Amino acid sequence: MSDIILEMRNISKSFPGVKALDGVNFTVKTGEIHCLVGENGAGKSTLMKILSGIHRYGSYEGDIIVGGEVMRFHSIRESESAGISIINQELALIPELSVAENIFFGHEIMKGRLIDWNETMRQAEGYLKQVRLNVPPSTPMRELRVGSQQLVEIAKSLSKHARLMILDEPTSSLNEEDSANLLNLLRELKQQGVTIIMISHRLKEVVQIADTVTVLRDGMSVCSLDAAGAPVTESEIIRYMVGRDMANIYPVRAEKNIGDVLFSVKNWSAYDPKLRREVLHDVNLEVRRGEIVGLAGLMGAGRTELALSIFGNTPGYRITGGELVMDGESVRFDSPREAIDHGIGYATEDRKKNGLILIQDIRFNTTFANLKALMKGRVISENEEVVQANRLKDSINIKAPSVQQTVLNLSGGNQQKVVLAKWIFARPKLMILDEPTRGIDVGAKYEIYSLMNEMVSQGMSIIMISSELLEVIGMSDRIYVMCEGRITGEVSGAQATEQNIMHLATDTEVV
Amino acid sequence: MDQNKTAKRALAQESVEMLRKNIRNYAMYIALAVIFIVFQVLSKVMLGKGLFLTARNITNLINQTGYIAVMAVGMTLVLIICQIDLSVGFGAGFLGACAARLMTMQVPIPLVILLVLALGVLIGLVQGTIIGKIGVPAFVTTLAGEFIFRGLLTLVTEASGTIPITNDAFNALSNGFVPELFTIGKYHGLTLLVGIVAIALIFVMEIRKRRDMMRYSFETISAPLFAFKLAFFAALIGALTVVLAGYKGISWTIIIVVVIVSIYNFILRNTRTGRYIYGMGGNMEAASLSGVNVKRTLIGVFASMGCMTALGGILYASRINSATPTAGMGFELDAIASCYIAGVSTTGGIGSVVNSVVGAFVIMSLTNGLNLIGIGISYQYLIKGIIFICAVALDVRGRGKKAIG
């Protein structure tokens, strides 16, 4: 068996107006965990899509050599039969089917012309055990949390007997605990002889797990760092990624200027008629002018539910008690429009599902929540619109040839920036950011943090929902922790530690 | 000398680029040109005389297209927001019959038209409310509507069977022409005047737009290409004007369709409502969380569809000078097909009313041409179906956007 499982030689790929990859060389050793890092739009996903046949042979230049053989993949199926399996940035599971059906979707176990259900269930159980997911194989997919869904994706890859497994940002939507589990699982798979390529923006994880780290920048491979000898450090990776040293991950806020209370939630309870349970119970919180308030908690703690129930209550919860106070006035929003008109903005956590209009361009998305600002009489001034969209594109550094680029064609991180651009353009008094840096590279994170600081220095207030504890601690003036629909505690930013927040998030006593 | 060469090359490059960008739009015009030529040749071969491209037939074709064109305009919005309206067929038939009935009761024509349009809006509001507020899918709601309007149409026409319409003013809507006023040679004077005004208007608007863009120092197309574009528009409208002026002039149908398309185009492209419609079609949930009142927008779109259905019904009744018990059968299919041929996305969020009207023109040219060369109705459906599926298949492939996978 050869030492090198995969070699990609001199790979180039262009999209209209964008050179996504420019002569990339990428080598993976058999049985290693190889992390691929780089800024948003550096070309990581594109490289992996080429490897897995999503961008088919002929649409790129260069060679793919797997196990010493030159490969020409025309589809995912062909790469799968060569033992390569990809788990995309966006999961590809079918919520209405069971876990077992999802695992074997597309390569069902047959007995004659019929599906062999007994064997399907038996084997599914085996794979689930292997990925340490403790649910019956007949569970409908939609009942699983994201973390568990990710595990099902891995089980699916295993069932295809993948030798080389590609994971594109597998932990970006997981909380710390699920991420840790996933990383452990990857280590185990490595022991079992599976080679793993993982894309991630969470450098802490990368440092923990990688045998080799390859850095891409602007579509070119910058370097491959071998972690076998001396361990690779985060700052080393960052230096290669952004091309310079970054002293701080969190920008320093020049002067804090925290004023009186802008918005408060009082004894707020909500009941979800669809799930038939209370999703929020007696929530109390307040936000002052110029303050960044963190909202920490585990997945499913009710943070997004809280935001949605405030922001026009689109899920249709029954508000069973409590009130909202904005600027000293009791308010109630029956639609997002009313909330926006009262100066609240909410950047959702799932940009594809409900954050962006993917088939439209950057310009359209940027101005969509505040078209009022562009009106000349009853008409939208398109010229003014382009000017404004360009201004925002430059100020938060959205990587695209122009504001006329369709959002669908942007890299994940740049899509996230468009979501932020939209709400910055709406100029709210209170901005609720739900996982604002999900899938965003370190450099861009810094930019977004600076932007948040700038906004609060102008008197805006921010509620930041985040599952990344360090981010919450690094950015917030005050932190509320939620668990199972309740606020379980409040800590000031200065006193917050990962430990005391985790205790509150799991609602256990500090020992 | 050398400079001249580079300038020429730059111009060529720019032209190619512009063609490439707008290839989708041009494809439909090319299709239209092909249809025109094919039928002209076929009629010459089969009937011994090129009958298709005559002033008379073109005028006829335009007047024939009117009712489908206005319905396609309304349908474009419905399809953009990912909904569908199957009730516009017998809806138009029923509303046309209402107009006929009102006329037999000696109601003055302007009032008849207003009442029928209002009834159309009401119907749209009701269907939109059922879809938006109660949550019955549009497919089901409007399918039920189609049944109901068929029943209502039969009821309205039951007593008398076909209701003849004898009012000349009403019948002029789809058959009449603007008055001549004066002639220039053998040409219809007012028509020429309208043509010239239209060209002038387009010039003024395009030049203003360009100047505006330059003021913002945006990239604009180069001066020679811009001039070419204007000349092209002028030639197209000019040619059509001359053809029409040589026969009976501009028909009222043209004026109605142009006014409707202009209004809708303006709303879709330049107002907030238009943005909301596109946004909602692209991603309903995201639009809602960006502050779009999606229910109200949906109901509004169906109300507008109802209004266009009523107008379509009126134009059709006027066209055939009567209301028949089967009027409107299959109109919904023509209207929907017009939109899809014109590139309205089958998954919503994309579409233009101007294109849809040209799409309606394509469909009607087929009908008209096939009739002209004497192809039977069964073969007409076959041919239309095949051309329709081919057109949309080409479109889907061209955009690299497939319905599945």
Ligand SMILES: Nc1ncnc2c1ncn2[C@@H]1O[C@H](COP(=O)(O)OP(=O)(O)OP(=O)(O)O)[C@@H](O)[C@H]1O
């Ligand atoms: N289908 C496409 N059409 C046009 N441009 C594209 C397309 N897919 C990717 N791109 C462009 O190619 C570049 C590389 O994108 P890619 O998705 O590979 O980035 P990435 O490194 O995965 O970034 P991220 O960390 O944000 O996910 C980006 O500039 C992106 O805009």
Ligand SMILES: [Mg+2]
């Ligand atoms: Mg990516």
